[in-house]
Amino acid sequence: xxxxxxxxxxxxxxxxxxxxxxxxxxxxxxxxxxxxxxxxxxxxxxxxxxxxxxxxxxxxxxxxxxxxxxxxxxxxxxxxxxxxxxxxxxxxxxxxxxxxxxxxxxxxxxxxxxxxxxxxxxxxxxxxxxxxxxxxxxxxxxxxxxxxxxxxxxxxxxxxxxxxxxxxxxxxxxxxxxxxxxxxxxxxxxxxxxxxxxxxxxxxxxxxxxxxxxxxxxxxxxxxxxxxxxxxxxxxxxxxxxxxxxxxxxxxxxxxxxxxxx
Amino acid sequence: xxxxxxxxxxxxxxxxxxxxxxxxxxxxxxxxxxxxxxxxxxxxxxxxxxxxxxxxxxxxxxxxxxxxxxxxxxxxxxxxxxxxxxxxxxxxxxxxxxxxxxxxxxxxxxxxxxxxxxxxxxxxxxxxxxxxxxxxxxxxxxxxxxxxxxxxxxxxxxxxxxxxxxxxxxxxxxxxxxxxxxxxxxxxxxxxxxxxxxxxxxxxxxxxxxxxxxxxxxxxxxxxxxxxxxxxxxxxxxxxxxxxxxxxxxxxxxxxxxxxxxxxxxxxxxxxxxxxxxxxxxxxxxxxxxxxxxxxxxxxxxxxxxxxxxxxxxxxxxxxxxxxxxxxxxxxxxxxxxxxxxxxxxxxxxxxxxxxxxxxxxxxxxxxxxxxxxxxxxxxxxxxxxxxxxxxxxxxxxxx
Numbered sequence: 001x002x003x004x005x006x007x008x009x010x011x012x013x014x015x016x017x018x019x020x021x022x023x024x025x026x027x028x029x030x031x032x033x034x035x036x037x038x039x040x041x042x043x044x045x046x047x048x049x050x051x052x053x054x055x056x057x058x059x060x061x062x063x064x065x066x067x068x069x070x071x072x073x074x075x076x077x078x079x080x081x082x083x084x085x086x087x088x089x090x091x092x093x094x095x096x097x098x099x100x101x102x103x104x105x106x107x108x109x110x111x112x113x114x115x116x117x118x119x120x121x122x123x124x125x126x127x128x129x130x131x132x133x134x135x136x137x138x139x140x141x142x143x144x145x146x147x148x149x150x151x152x153x154x155x156x157x158x159x160x161x162x163x164x165x166x167x168x169x170x171x172x173x174x175x176x177x178x179x180x181x182x183x184x185x186x187x188x189x190x191x192x193x194x195x196x197x198x199x200x201x202x203x204x205x206x207x208x209x210x211x212x213x214x215x216x217x218x219x220x221x222x223x224x225x226x227x228x229x230x231x232x233x234x235x236x237x238x239x240x241x242x243x244x245x246x247x248x249x250x251x252x253x254x255x256x257x258x259x260x261x262x
Numbered sequence: 263x264x265x266x267x268x269x270x271x272x273x274x275x276x277x278x279x280x281x282x283x284x285x286x287x288x289x290x291x292x293x294x295x296x297x298x299x300x301x302x303x304x305x306x307x308x309x310x311x312x313x314x315x316x317x318x319x320x321x322x323x324x325x326x327x328x329x330x331x332x333x334x335x336x337x338x339x340x341x342x343x344x345x346x347x348x349x350x351x352x353x354x355x356x357x358x359x360x361x362x363x364x365x366x367x368x369x370x371x372x373x374x375x376x377x378x379x380x381x382x383x384x385x386x387x388x389x390x391x392x393x394x395x396x397x398x399x400x401x402x403x404x405x406x407x408x409x410x411x412x413x414x415x416x417x418x419x420x421x422x423x424x425x426x427x428x429x430x431x432x433x434x435x436x437x438x439x440x441x442x443x444x445x446x447x448x449x450x451x452x453x454x455x456x457x458x459x460x461x462x463x464x465x466x467x468x469x470x471x472x473x474x475x476x477x478x479x480x481x482x483x484x485x486x487x488x489x490x491x492x493x494x495x496x497x498x499x500x501x502x503x504x505x506x507x508x509x510x511x512x513x514x515x516x517x518x519x520x521x522x523x524x525x526x527x528x529x530x531x532x533x534x535x536x537x538x539x540x541x542x543x544x545x546x547x548x549x550x551x552x553x554x555x556x557x558x559x560x561x562x563x564x565x566x567x568x569x570x571x572x573x574x575x576x577x578x579x580x581x582x583x584x585x586x587x588x589x590x591x592x593x594x595x596x597x598x599x600x601x602x603x604x605x606x607x608x609x610x611x612x613x614x615x616x617x618x619x620x621x622x623x624x625x626x627x628x629x630x631x632x633x634x635x636x637x638x639x640x641x642x643x644x645x646x647x648x649x650x651x652x653x654x655x656x657x658x659x660x661x662x
Binding site: 165208212220224 | 315317340343344348350352354355356357358359360361363364367368369370371372373374380397398399400401402403416417420
């Protein structure tokens, strides 16, 4: 249900009315800066600013935001642990030789590298969250078309976006009907129920696909899909804020240079 | 009346590998008419509706729009679909685009309108259905009634002459249904011809200019609602119910009240009828008797013998099992819903009735009749039919 949740939050967030291009520029700018930075400081700085914006400007609940963040962070930690142990280096920081033929060592370089990757992930995640939580998908379609993404792709994306909720609703209904009749009471039963759920969902989506074609034909489909353009003005304050954010972040990227954690 | 806009001449249609869905239907619809197609599930209503905008091509017969036979090539169909808008039963199936604006703009864009024209068409359509300010909302966040309105707006934006709606009120709450019917009325006042299919007799009766009762791919009756719904035999065969107002009117007539003017369409009409009646007084009739037959007892033979001695008695069945029992015994049912109340009404007219029901519901009949008797001060006898020898077939006379 997270997709539904994300969309609902994005539809109602505090900066919904800010021009879409500004928001997308903020998000993509932040991602680029995180990638360009050679120090861990800039990504963390960006993450802090964007988190502030998400929590206090977009007024997204801290719990929701943390819930969104926690899974990628776990994933990142596992990966970073791997990097720290595997990444080579010349100045050992800590080492352990449990067997004569096997040793584990952590070097200064590997710790620096691991922390740097981790901060990049956090920075990038906060930028993606910023876009996802403040810009509904429907607004992103406008940007996609403006950026010359092929019409076929945008139209398809729009139809998929529309039907995904219908399909999800159907799946939830079928699932609930199965649960109510104890469809998931044992492991065997669960496998069986899940299989029939998939089958039913497939048939349902096939049928709605055919209905979609009929509905489009009934309304004279001729290969065109309307799109409501962006009409929210680029206001001074948000524009200024985005400008300051990007300039400040760039400055931090430059100033922080190659600073490492140890 | 103005000229004919849609016409069918002996159209027939059979689904691939299926039974015949439309078996030779002819009718015509005039401009600015409000038509209600009424009938049970599987009567062929939706199939017939889909013929109006060329989604289904009849196997034989002729469909005409504005006195021209329908063409089934792409260009003719486009022209037709611009003029005959179709609203599907399930709005989720009709709404294609991810936002309300985009969906309503779908038709006009594909008709090649310029951007300003599209915008204007969408704004007008959304204002019509009362959804201004919903432009950027995604459809999955709308309520059932709002989705229905979006679907209607999507068709309105193409400015059709005829609006065809399949079950416009299905899945809506009563006030939502009333809203939609009002909207259709409004559109009709603006000159659009409106055709709906529905099961909802109560909504169709006061709304329609003409009603078509459909059954098994044929038109059973086609007339003004008072006449179309006024024939209890047809209404029963079409698995419908009489509109409450019409039923009330008929009951008053049966009691010898002389009712002037046309049959009531609204509660107000009805009030007028009643007000005129109260100048007269009620005549006294000896109430009829209600007999209850418990289908859980093995009394089939006894029942058929009992019925054969009482030709023309009205029979009602409560519950699925009782209805099955009636079907097996080939007993014609006069009432299948609101059975006890209808039998009380009959009894008040001095007529006897039989209620077929299951063990558990026998008591319910007694209670309901007792309660009525207590309230009204009228004595109605309830008997139970038992399988014992003929002489004792009336036992347990519980009454007031």
